Amino acid sequence: MARRDTPEINAGSMADIAFLLLIFFLVTTTMDVDTGISRKLPEKQPEDVVPPVLKEKNVFEVNVNRRNEILVEGDQYMKVEDLREAAINFIDNGGGSAADMASQDLSVCSWCEGAKDPASSDHPKKAIISLQSDRGTSYATYISVQNELVGAYTVLRNRYSNKKYGKDFDRLNYEQQKDIKINIYPQIISEAEPTK
Amino acid sequence: MAKFGKKKKGTPGISTASLPDIVFMLLFFFMVTTVMRETSLKIQQPVLPKATEVKKLEKKSLVSYIYVGKAKDGSPGDLIQLNDRISKVSDVPAFIFEERRKRTQKDIPLMTTSIKADMDANVGTITDIKIELRDVNALKLNYSTRKGSALDNIKN
Numbered sequence: 001m002a003r004r005d006t007p008e009i010n011a012g013s014m015a016d017i018a019f020l021l022l023i024f025f026l027v028t029t030t031m032d033v034d035t036g037i038s039r040k041l042p043e044k045q046p047e048d049v050v051p052p053v054l055k056e057k058n059v060f061e062v063n064v065n066r067r068n069e070i071l072v073e074g075d076q077y078m079k080v081e082d083l084r085e086a087a088i089n090f091i092d093n094g095g096g097s098a099a100d101m102a103s104q105d106l107s108v109c110s111w112c113e114g115a116k117d118p119a120s121s122d123h124p125k126k127a128i129i130s131l132q133s134d135r136g137t138s139y140a141t142y143i144s145v146q147n148e149l150v151g152a153y154t155v156l157r158n159r160y161s162n163k164k165y166g167k168d169f170d171r172l173n174y175e176q177q178k179d180i181k182i183n184i185y186p187q188i189i190s191e192a193e194p195t196k
Numbered sequence: 197m198a199k200f201g202k203k204k205k206g207t208p209g210i211s212t213a214s215l216p217d218i219v220f221m222l223l224f225f226f227m228v229t230t231v232m233r234e235t236s237l238k239i240q241q242p243v244l245p246k247a248t249e250v251k252k253l254e255k256k257s258l259v260s261y262i263y264v265g266k267a268k269d270g271s272p273g274d275l276i277q278l279n280d281r282i283s284k285v286s287d288v289p290a291f292i293f294e295e296r297r298k299r300t301q302k303d304i305p306l307m308t309t310s311i312k313a314d315m316d317a318n319v320g321t322i323t324d325i326k327i328e329l330r331d332v333n334a335l336k337l338n339y340s341t342r343k344g345s346a347l348d349n350i351k352n
Contacts, residue, residue: 015212018219025226034259035250036310036340041330064319068350081347135320139264140245140349142319143339147247147346154249194323 037146039189058121060090060129064145066136080144087129087152089114091185096122111160111184124156124185132192146189153187160184238282239265239275242314246344253338258306260295262288264313264321274314274321285321288328308336315349 062083063071072078072086094112101108101123109123121127129149133142157169157180165172169180181187242265253259263277275282278291296304309329313322329337 012212014216015219018216018223022219022223022226025223034253034256034310034340035343036253036338037247037249038251038308038336038338041326041335041337043333043335044330080350133319135318135323137319138315139313139317139319139322140315142322143245143247143341144346144349146339147249147341150249194319 037143037150039146042190054128055122055126057095057119058126058128060087060121060127062129062131062145062149064131064133064137064141066134068138068141070141070145080141080148083145083148084152084155087149088155090121090129091124091127091152092156093117093120093127094123095120096126111163113159125183127188129189130192131189133194135194135196137194149189150187153185156185157181236280237263237265237277238268238280239263239277240268240270240314241265242312242317244312244340244342245315245346245349247339247341247346248343250341250343251338253308253310255306255308258299258303259308259310259338260292262291262309262311262325264311264317264325266314266316274317276321276325285324285328288325289332292329292332292334306336307334308338309334310338310340312340 061073063074065071070078070080070083072083076086078086091114092112093114093116094109095114095116095118096106096108097118098108104126106123106125112124114120131145131149133145154169160180161167161169161172161176165176169177172180242263264274265277267273267275276285276288277283278287283291292309296307299307311322311325326337329335
C-alpha cells in the first residue's frame with residue numbers, strides 16, 4: 001500500500017473565527033458602570049423617640065425647593081458651586097471654647113483651620129448638615145447637592161490625611177481611615193422628610 | 197560549491213498556529229469579565245446624573261437594583277421598575293425580601309440597594325422608596341451616577 005501523509009487541515013482561518021466571536025462578544029455585552037454615591041439610611045426610630053436637642057449654630061441647614069433653588073441657613077440663596085466651600089467653612093470652623101468642649105468630653109479642634117467663629121459650629125464631631133428637599137425637587141439637583149456635601153468632607157479628610165500621613169485619604173489603611181471617619185471628620189449628613 | 201547552492205531557501209514564515217490560542221484567550225477574558233444585563237428595561241433608559249464623589253459598587257452579586265424613570269411612551273410621572281416589571285412603591289418591601297431569600301444569612305447585612313434614577317425624576321418618588329427601604333431595614337443605599345462634574349446636572 002502506498003503510504004501517503006494525511007493532508008493537514010488548514011488552521012489558518014481559525015484565528016478569523018475566533019476574532020469573529022471575540023468581536024461579537026465585545027459588541028453585545030454592556031459593561032455596566034456601577035458607580036454611585038453611597039449613603040446609609042437611618043434606622044427606623046420608635047414613634048415616641050425624643051429628638052436630641054441641638055444647638056442652632058451646630059446645624060448647617062440646606063433647603064432645596066421645588067424650583068431647584070438652594071437656601072442655606074435659612075437666609076442665603078446659594079448656587080451649587082458655592083455649596084462645597086460653605087460646607088467646608090462650617091465643618092472646619094472649630095469655634096468651641098475649651099471650657100465648653102470639656103463639658104461635652106471633647107477637646108478643642110486642633111486640626112481645624114476655620115475661622116473659629118463662635119457663631120458657627122463648635123467641632124467637626126458636633127457639626128451636623130441638615131438637608132431638606134421638596135418632593136418636587138429634581139433628582140439631578142438633589143444628587144448635585146449631596147455630591148457637594150459629601151465632597152466637602154472628602155476635601156477635609158484629604159487635607160488632614162495629607163498633613164498627617166503625607167498621602168490621600170483613599171490610600172490610607174483601614175485603621176487610619178476609620179480613625180479619621182470617627183474621630184476627626186465624621187460625616188454627619190441628616191436628611192429631613194421632604195416638604196410636600 | 198554546489199552544496200551551498202542547494203541550501204538556498206526562502207526565510208521561514210512565522211508560525212501563526214498560536215494566533216487562535218491568543219485570540220481565544222482574549223475571547224474568554226471578555227466573556228468572563230463582562231456582565232450581561234439580566235433585566236430588560238420596561239421604562240425609558242434612565243439618564244443617570246453625574247457626580248464626582250463616587251464609589252465603586254463592590255460585590256455585584258449583593259446588589260439589588262431599583263430603576264426609576266419615565267414611561268416608554270413619554271407620559272409624565274415616574275415609574276419604578278423592580279426585576280422585570282413596572283411596580284408600585286408598595287412592592288419594594290416584597291422585592292427586598294425576595295432578594296434576601298436568594299442570599300445566605302450572613303450576606304444579608306452586606307446587601308446594597310442601588311437606585312438608578314433618571315435625572316428628571318422627582319425627589320418625592322425617591323423618598324417614598326427610601327422610606328420603604330428603611331422600614332424593611334435595607335439601609336445600605338447607593339445612588340447610581342456617572343462620573344463627571346455635578347454642575348453639569350443643572351441645566352441653565
